[in-house]
Amino acid sequence: MRLGSWPVSWSYIAVFAAGLATAILAAPLWKLALMRYAQTSFSELTYQCDQAMRGHMIAKMSVSKAPSENTVRQLKAAEIELLACQDYDLMRKRLIRWGLTDNEVSEMALVAIEARATNLQEVVRVHEIRY
């Protein structure tokens, strides 16, 4: 059947318009729901990865400054702890796959930081330029 032969019907237009409206509205609603749902887990992984990275850096510096069996053991433990960052990255990619943009995932990361921050200085520490 050719498209041109379709009868013009207000009902088709209405269904189309409703579908369009749903699509436009559903996307942000879906994203909002997803962000709300995943925020707790994402915040925890953000924190764990942050801790792991800082711990790893300190452990590496300790080995460099005072190489010993003990400091090497600490470094190995810190390396295993970095698996938390693998989990963090995986979750980040999954959120993007499920429709969030990089910007929206970054927003979730900021929420995670803010949840742990107890004063302005902690927010400043995240955002200030350091050199």
Next chain:
Amino acid sequence: MKSATRILVIAAAGLSAGALHADTLRENVLRQAALDAGLVRAQETNVSVPPNLVAAGKLLFQTKKLSLENEIACASCHVDRFGSADGLPNAIGTEGRGEGVARLMGGGDIIPRNALPFWGRGGKGFDVFFWDGRVDGRSGAVKSQFAGDEPSNDPLVVAVHLPPVEIGEMVLNTAGNETLQSETVDSAQGIYQILERRLRDDPEIGPALAKAYGIQPNELRFVQVAEALAGFIRHNFRLKPTRFHDFVFGDGKLTADELAGGLVFYGKGRCATCHSGPYFSDFDFHAIPFPQAGFGKNGFGVDYGRYNVTLDTGDLYRFRTPPLYNVTKTAPYSHSGSLYALTDAIKAHVDPLANPIMIAIDARQRADFYEVLKQWSHVPISGIELSDLDIAQLVAFLHTLEYNSDSPVHESD
């Protein structure tokens, strides 16, 4: 429809493959971490003991005749259902009756330390005994209270010499035993001679022990009694392959929680800093700020731990790292058994102030506690944050270190 099903199957397979890849990475990391920390196959730690010596040792383990006043047997406080410990915070020695809570409620002499289980004792490389390491064979020569007069160069044999001469443990704390209060080598020798005669004349034990050595019963000496006892402990509680060994050395699988717990153990939790090697112990001494239960070895709720052996102030409040096999069966935990839940014991390692008991202690106890904290502050695990989930996963991991002994034990008389 068929195509749709095929697509779904392929998608599911793809997702599973991703998850499997992540699991394989973690499994490999955990296996390597265990090997790096010194885990070996259980059999590699085993020391062979002649079967007739084991049999004679079991008789000795179960009899109260090893106690000067026939009060208590090894099996009275090393009970199968408590993972070869006694299920109590502080051990109850002489005048104690029954097991578990019944023993606690029945009175008896309190030993101010938590009874230790026997898993792995006397295996290869297991050379430090008791909470404070008062018998220490790490240097090759045995150091102990015998101070040069050690009855054996086997540290486990030296260790089993001690309970039968400890006042309140296997010797009654009575007015008639004042001369034994000194717990000198001479007073100990006096007790050994009495026990030696008694066991040599026992119609069951004497012949069994003599047969194990190929001698006449009247030739038996106490050191042979101790060797048989050590032989039984060494054999009956020897390490056996656990689920974790099967995972590291074979094709055994761990659950997701066990795997995650293992990674916390070797990673974030820094547990393997001290709980390393074939027995999950470095056999060194560390201060962990557990609450103190009971009167304490040094009185008034204080236990100086390793310091009591070395008199080195650097050793104050330090205790030997306990091995972890069957740790899930040996509650309560710590040198004074102050924590019943394994989760609380783990938490106390890293976050001692989280325990509600810390709010209830008085100023004097707090002062003692601050001294422990000073020592703890140098330990790598001090101040690590472990979530409740991390701790639950650690417990799941520790369950993979369970195994059973060969032979059940119980008091025989």
